[in-house]
Amino acid sequence: MENWLIKRARLTPTRVAVTDGKKNMTFSQVASAATNIAGKIVALHDKNDRVALIMTNNIQGYLVIMALQQLGKTIVLINRRLAVAEINYQLADASVTLVLTDDHYDSRLAVAQQIKFSELPEGQPVLPIAEYPEDFVTSVMYTSGTTNRPKGVMQTYQNHFMSAVGSALNLGLTADDSWLTVVPIFHISGFSILMRSLIYGMRVVLVEKFDAAQINTLLIHDTITTMSVVPVMLKQLLAVLPENVNYNDKFRAMLLGGGPTDKLTLQQAQAHRLPIIQSYGMTETASQVVALDAADIHDKLGSVGKPLFPVSVAIRDQSGQSAQQGSIWIKSPTLTVGYLNQPAKLTENMQFGWFNTEDYGYFDDDGFLYIQGRAGDMISSGGENIFPDEIEATYAKMPGLDDMVVVGVPDQLWGSVPVAVVSGVDLSVAKLRQYGREKLAHYKVPKHFYVAKTWYRTASGKVQRRRFETALSELKELK
Numbered sequence: 001m002e003n004w005l006i007k008r009a010r011l012t013p014t015r016v017a018v019t020d021g022k023k024n025m026t027f028s029q030v031a032s033a034a035t036n037i038a039g040k041i042v043a044l045h046d047k048n049d050r051v052a053l054i055m056t057n058n059i060q061g062y063l064v065i066m067a068l069q070q071l072g073k074t075i076v077l078i079n080r081r082l083a084v085a086e087i088n089y090q091l092a093d094a095s096v097t098l099v100l101t102d103d104h105y106d107s108r109l110a111v112a113q114q115i116k117f118s119e120l121p122e123g124q125p126v127l128p129i130a131e132y133p134e135d136f137v138t139s140v141m142y143t144s145g146t147t148n149r150p151k152g153v154m155q156t157y158q159n160h161f162m163s164a165v166g167s168a169l170n171l172g173l174t175a176d177d178s179w180l181t182v183v184p185i186f187h188i189s190g191f192s193i194l195m196r197s198l199i200y201g202m203r204v205v206l207v208e209k210f211d212a213a214q215i216n217t218l219l220i221h222d223t224i225t226t227m228s229v230v231p232v233m234l235k236q237l238l239a240v241l242p243e244n245v246n247y248n249d250k251f252r253a254m255l256l257g258g259g260p261t262d263k264l265t266l267q268q269a270q271a272h273r274l275p276i277i278q279s280y281g282m283t284e285t286a287s288q289v290v291a292l293d294a295a296d297i298h299d300k301l302g303s304v305g306k307p308l309f310p311v312s313v314a315i316r317d318q319s320g321q322s323a324q325q326g327s328i329w330i331k332s333p334t335l336t337v338g339y340l341n342q343p344a345k346l347t348e349n350m351q352f353g354w355f356n357t358e359d360y361g362y363f364d365d366d367g368f369l370y371i372q373g374r375a376g377d378m379i380s381s382g383g384e385n386i387f388p389d390e391i392e393a394t395y396a397k398m399p400g401l402d403d404m405v406v407v408g409v410p411d412q413l414w415g416s417v418p419v420a421v422v423s424g425v426d427l428s429v430a431k432l433r434q435y436g437r438e439k440l441a442h443y444k445v446p447k448h449f450y451v452a453k454t455w456y457r458t459a460s461g462k463v464q465r466r467r468f469e470t471a472l473s474e475l476k477e478l479k
Contacts, residue, residue, distance in 0.1 A: 034066035039123025046098040070128035134158040152340030162333040166308035175201040230258035262396030280304035379408035420446035450475035
């Protein structure tokens with residue numbers, strides 16, 4: 001493939017590529033600035049094929065990404081919210097010798113060179129690489145590590161290109177679109193937007209910090225057409241969106257990923273004529289592989305939709321046979337080529353080109369996919385399979401309950417039983433149990449309820465069940 005940025009700058013040089021609300025840059029200006037920064041990176045004399053990057057969603061970080069791609073470097077995208085020990089593990093695992101950081105990152109890391117963007121030296125002229133091999137690994141992202149030690153997911157240009165194709169066919173995206181990017185760029189949900197921008201020629205609107213009121217103002221008054229959110233973001237946006245106020249007339253897709261949301265939130269979105277497109281994907285698949293069209297959301301509430309055009313999805317039981325309900329397997333050109341330094345890890349989950357996502361789900365009679373939860377989250381209680389996601393979604397509409405996370409704990413009689421960590425106002429065991437018993441099978445109602453001290457989430461908004469499970473002994477039990 002031709003160098004994406006250079007080709008886009010040649011095709012549409014004067015079209016706006018990126019903005020932060022204060023500064024606009026055209027594709028031609030981005031190409032020029034990226035080449036200049038590439039020369040500064042070369043002056044650091046780091047010969048490593050991989051460079052780690054710690055950044056926020058700002059133009060300077062965006063340009064450094066583009067610069068590293070001009071040099072043919074593999075970018076190891078680091079979550080800046082991690083502890084130093086966690087980051088050092090990833091740097092050592094990726095064998096990087098250079099870390100480039102935004103100017104506000106001050107922790108000292110175990111690496112040969114750690115350079116802030118503003119401290120890059122004077123550069124030298126460089127010639128951007130002319131072509132990208134399709135199988136070249138352009139990005140490495142570490143999984144959130146909610147269940148095991150983080151693994152470095154390798155993503156090729158082909159992965160990103162096919163992901164962009166599937167997204168365009170599903171959403172009908174064109175150069176006239178404008179995608180607001182507040183989900184972190186160091187995650188696939190954010191990084192994929194930058195890659196798609198180069199392919200489609202669309203504008204990216206970068207926002208460093210999520211502020212629901214400010215985001216709503218942007219979506220009301222700017223001509224933004226698309227935004228990616230996780231459920232917690234969507235809830236906060238709707239909570240402060242004034243009644244009878246809708247987003248700008250060109251807005252047409254709120255892409256919702258990162259886990260399920262509740263029926264009440266989706267109904268609130270419908271009241272504002274907000275087109276929610278629920279989706280399903282992961283770092284290993286270079287973003288979403290399944291999506292629910294907004295036109296189907298009323299009839300298929302709770303579904304993540306149908307596979308995107310380049311993607312195949314199957315449901316299999318534990319023996320690998322086709323099943324009505326079971327593990328979700330996918331075959332997709334967006335699937336990672338492997339985990340960095342751990343080639344056997346991907347092979348463990350592969351069978352004849354199919355990948356076991358380790359998620360549980362089922363198709364309905366119309367071919368819509370429903371996600372029940374992670375295999376590792378499932379609670380086996382007295383022969384019944386209990387999925388925490390279902391319990392949490394049921395309780396989401398309970399008055400006074402702000403958040404709930406359900407985990408399984410050992411039980412001498414049943415093997416395992418569900419318990420819940422909650423936050424909210426005026427909560428009691430009696431109220432919580434009564435609410436659950438009215439809407440759930442009795443064995444699904446949590447046996448104990450604990451009051452949360454803090455809410456553990458990854459940077460992408462996913463609940464970290466294992467941390468709640470570990471913290472149970474320190475939490476106060478509701479009586």
